[in-house]
Amino acid sequence: MSLSDPNLDEPVVHLTHLDHLWFQVAGTLCNLTCHHCFISCSPKNDSFGFLSLATVDRYLQESISQGVKEYYFTGGEPFLNPEMVPILTRTLQYGPATVLTNATVLKDDWLTTLAAAEAASLYSLEFRVSIDGYSPETNDPIRGIGTFQRALDGLQKLVQFGFLPIITATRTWPDSEDGQILQRFSETLQSIGYQRPRLKLLPTLQIGAEENRTHGYRDSERISSDMLADYDVGQLVCEHSRIVTDQGVHVCPILIDSDDSLLGQSLDEATQPFAVRHGACYTCYQYGAICTNPSSPAASASPRRQASLLAGRESE
Numbered sequence: 092m093s094l095s096d097p098n099l100d101e102p103v104v105h106l107t108h109l110d111h112l113w114f115q116v117a118g119t120l121c122n123l124t125c126h127h128c129f130i131s132c133s134p135k136n137d138s139f140g141f142l143s144l145a146t147v148d149r150y151l152q153e154s155i156s157q158g159v160k161e162y163y164f165t166g167g168e169p170f171l172n173p174e175m176v177p178i179l180t181r182t183l184q185y186g187p188a189t190v191l192t193n194a195t196v197l198k199d200d201w202l203t204t205l206a207a208a209e210a211a212s213l214y215s216l217e218f219r220v221s222i223d224g225y226s227p228e229t230n231d232p233i234r235g236i237g238t239f240q241r242a243l244d245g246l247q248k249l250v251q252f253g254f255l256p257i258i259t260a261t262r263t264w265p266d267s268e269d270g271q272i273l274q275r276f277s278e279t280l281q282s283i284g285y286q287r288p289r290l291k292l293l294p295t296l297q298i299g300a301e302e303n304r305t306h307g308y309r310d311s312e313r314i315s316s317d318m319l320a321d322y323d324v325g326q327l328v329c330e331h332s333r334i335v336t337d338q339g340v341h342v343c344p345i346l347i348d349s350d351d352s353l354l355g356q357s358l359d360e361a362t363q364p365f366a367v368r369h370g371a372c373y374t375c376y377q378y379g380a381i382c383t384n385p386s387s388p389a390a391s392a393s394p395r396r397q398a399s400l401l402a403g404r405e406s407e
C-alpha cells in the first residue's frame with residue numbers, strides 16, 4: 092500500500108465485544124413499501140430471503156461461545172416469516188429478544204404463544220413498532236394509505252397482551268418540532284390504553300428508498316479518522332453487533348446492501364474491523380445508538396416477571 096493510498100487514513104471501527112446479534116429474519120420482504128425505507132423493502136424485494144428456524148438456531152448456538160447478551164430481529168416485516176413465532180420462542184431460551192415490526196399483521200394466537208413463552212423465560216421479549224406520525228395525515232403519506240390505523244390496532248393488541256411496545260418514528264420534520272410531535276404521539280397512544288408509552292425518534296438514513304424520496308449523502312458527509320479520535324465508538328452498532336442474513340454475517344443492519352458489508356459465514360469469521368467509509372456511517376456518528384432500544388427498567392427481565400416480583404408472587 093503506497094503512502095498516497097487514500098485508504099491509509101480510513102477510519103476503522105473494531106468489534107470490541109459481540110453483545111448484540113441481529114437477524115435479518117424476513118430478508119427484504121415486507122407487506123409495506125415505505126417511501127423512506129433504507130433497504131427498500133417491499134412485497135417484491137427478495138434480494139435477501141427469510142431465515143429458517145434451523146439457521147437461526149445454528150447462530151444462536153454459536154452465539155453462546157461469543158458471549159452474546161441480546162438478540163434483535165428485523166426485516167422487512169419479521170412476522171411474514173412463517174417460523175417467526177417458533178424463532179422468538181427458541182431465542183428466549185438464550186437471552187432477551189427484540190423484534191422490530193410494523194405491527195400490521197399480528198395475530199392473536201401468535202401473541203398468546205409469545206406471551207406464554209416470555210412468561211416461562213428468564214428474559215424479556217420487546218416489540219419495537221414503527222409508526223411515522225401520530226395521525227393518518229402524518230403517517231400514511233410515508234408508510235401507505237391505511238397503515239396508521241392498522242399499526243395502531245396492532246399496538247393496541249400488544250398492550251392488551253401485556254407487552255410494553257417501544258414506538259419508533261423516523262424524524263421527517265424539523266428537529267425544533269420534536270417536543271410538540273412527541274406530545275401528540277403520547278396523546279394518541281394513551282387514547283388506545285397505552286398510558287406510559289416508550290418513544291424513540293430515529294434520523295433518516297439517506298440510502299435505499301429514502302435516497303429517491305429526498306437525496307443521498309454529499310461526499311463531505313463522511314467520518315474521518317480525526318473525527319473518531321475523541322469519540323465514544325461504543326455508540327456505533329458495528330462496535331458491538333453483527334447481523335445474520337441468508338447470505339452470511341454482515342457488519343450491521345444498516346449496510347446489508349453494501350458490497351463490503353458481508354464479513355463471513357460464521358460469527359467467528361465476522362469479527363474483523365470495519366472501515367466506516369459510508370454516508371450512513373456519518374448519520375450513526377451524528378446521532379449515535381440509533382439501533383438500540385431506549386433504556387427501560389425492564390431491559391433484561393421479563394415485564395411479567397417484574398410484575399410478579401413487585402406483587403410479591405415470586406422471589407429471587
Ligand code: SF4
Nearest residue numbers: 121125128132167193
Ligand atoms: S420501513 Fe419497515 S415497514 Fe416500511 S417497508 Fe421498510 S421494513 Fe417495511
Ligand code: SF4
Nearest residue numbers: 328329343371372375
Ligand atoms: S452504518 Fe453505522 S453501524 Fe453500520 S458500519 Fe457504518 S457506523 Fe457502523
